[in-house]
Amino acid sequence: MKTIKNLKIHFIGIGGIGISGLAKYLKSQGAIISGSDIAANKLVNSLKSQGVAIHIPHCPSAIQDQDLVIHSAIIKDDNIEIIEAKKKNIPIFSRKDALEFILGQKKVISVCGAHGKSTTSAMLSSIFNHFGAIIGAESKEFGSxxxxNMSEGIVFEADESDKSFLNSNPYCAVVTNAEPEHMESYGYNLETFHQAYRDFLDSAKVACINIDDPFLYTLKDKYITLSPKQDIKNIQYFLRDDEPFCRFELKNLGTFEVWGFGEHTASNASLAILIAHTQMDIETIRKNLKNFIGIKKRFDIIQKTGLYIIDDYAHHPTEIVATLKATKTYAKLKQIQKITAIWQPHKFSRLRDNLEAFQESFHDCDELIILPTWKAGEKEIFFDMPKLFAKYSPIIATHIKNNQGIIEIYHQDKLLKSIDKNLVIGLGAGDITYQIRGEK
Incomplete structure (x- = not known):
């Protein structure tokens, strides 16, 4: 196959964040991009504004003389563009399979783990600001x-959910944790899951792991290690222009400052620092880390007047606990009296598999509002949420609205309450982000 420059590549499902990320990155490397999707969205419109030809909806005529077709995981063999590409003998790759070709020519800093990989990847992109980057969320530093960047190097957020991290060609590998998730991709076999992480780490020239994770601890003699409990000292939290920051000491490397609150923020930053230190001097790292100003939907403070509103992607118990702990720190510094958490559970299977942990996740909020579970394509499973979460006396709602900066809580057409002061945080990976922002 040709090199990336001038390669004609068509993306089916270009409106998804993963596929659009590949499209934008390959365009910056000199590829000629086209695409299609069932409907337009912000990502599609952004690509169109850059001159990318996009067909809405899918259409056989979108397939012309491209050198390669890449499709998202949701696209099936009966897609009309896939059929047309086969007729024309154009090579067809899934996103997972395309990674090997795209990243095989790059010096890749590859980040994976159940939690914290988007934040850690964005921090690394701030440090390696001369590298390209493809991450799973929008970095506020560069608005995407x-x-x-046209560069031999790339920071890449790798995905363990479909094993595609094994195709990411890591030069430097970072594993934030290896908590079992997406076990359907591993036949619900924990050893298969752990072996995939071993294979990922073994494929890198240098790797850094969080050994407070029980499984990663077993690999402590093979890689650069971080024990957040032992290696990070004197964490201090402070506000700068109403934004959250933390200051901490790391091993014998001195003091660092980074945007965000919480021990998990210091841990993510420390992993980024330690792997970066294998490639550059510590003073450059210390300075460049300050370029990081957060990512969209991760402790994303979207309103600071009257009612404080935070949007957060946390959808797993570990993430929710860490996020609410950080929220409590923020509220204390701002002298905010009450924290209301609005939780949209994400996937029935996740709720089922982690139910006891979810039941213990909300102690750091003063009020809990529970929305219907975001199905994510799954069949519905009934949970008696008022009973299961009775100790929090939750409000069970169907949806919320952001009405000019006031959060309204509804059950069907009935307005249950309006919140116009203190602090509201939305938690979930479904459409709660659009509800709380007033975009739905």
Missing amino acids: NVRE
């Missing part, structure tokens, strides 16, 4: 999930 892609840093479109």
Whole structure:
């Protein structure tokens, strides 16, 4: 196959964040991009504004003389563009399979783990600001999930959910944790899951792991290690222009400052620092880390007048606990009296598999509002949420609205309450982000 420059590549499902990220990145590397999707969205419109030809909806005529077709995981063999590409003998790759070709020519800093990989990847992109980047969320530093630098190097957020991290060609590998998630991809076999992480780490020239994770601890003699409990000292939290920051000491490397609150923030930053220190001097790292100003939907403070509103992607118990702990710190510094958490559970299977942990996740909020579970394509499973979460006396709602900066809580057409002061945080990976922002 040709090199990336001038390669004609068509993306089916280009409106998804993962596929659009690849499209934007490859365009910056000189590829000629086209695409299609069932409907337009912000990502599609952004690509169109850059001159990318996009067909809405899918259409056989979108397939012309491209050198390669890449499709998202949701696209099936009966897609009309896939059929047309086969007729024309154009090579067809899934996103997972395309990674090997795209990243095989790059010096990749590859980050994976159940929690914290988007934040850690964005921090690394701030440190390696001369590299390109493809991450799973929008970095506020450069207003995108892609840093479109023409460079031999790339920071890449790898995905363990479909094993595609094994195709990410890591030169430097970072594992934030290895908590079992997406076990359907591993036949619900924990050893298969752990072996995939071993294979990922073994494929890198240098790797850094969080050994407070029980499984990663077993690999402590093979890689650069971070024990957040032992290696990070004197964490201090402070506000700068109403934004959250933390200051901490790391091993014998001195003091660092980074945007965000919480021990998990210091841990993510420390992993980024330690792997970066294998490639550059510590003073450059210390300075460049200050370029990081957060990512969209991760402790994303979207309103600071009257009612404080935070949007957060946390959808797993570990993430919710860490996020609410950080929220409590923020509220204390701002002298905010009450924290209301609005939780949209994400996937029935996740709720089922982690139910006891979810039941213990909300002690750091003063009020809990529970929305219907975001199905994510799954069949519905009934949970008696008022009973299961009775100790929090939750409000069970169907949806919320942001009405000019006031959060309204509804059950069907009935307005249950309006919140116009203190602090509200939305938790979940479904459409709660659009509800709380007033975009739905």
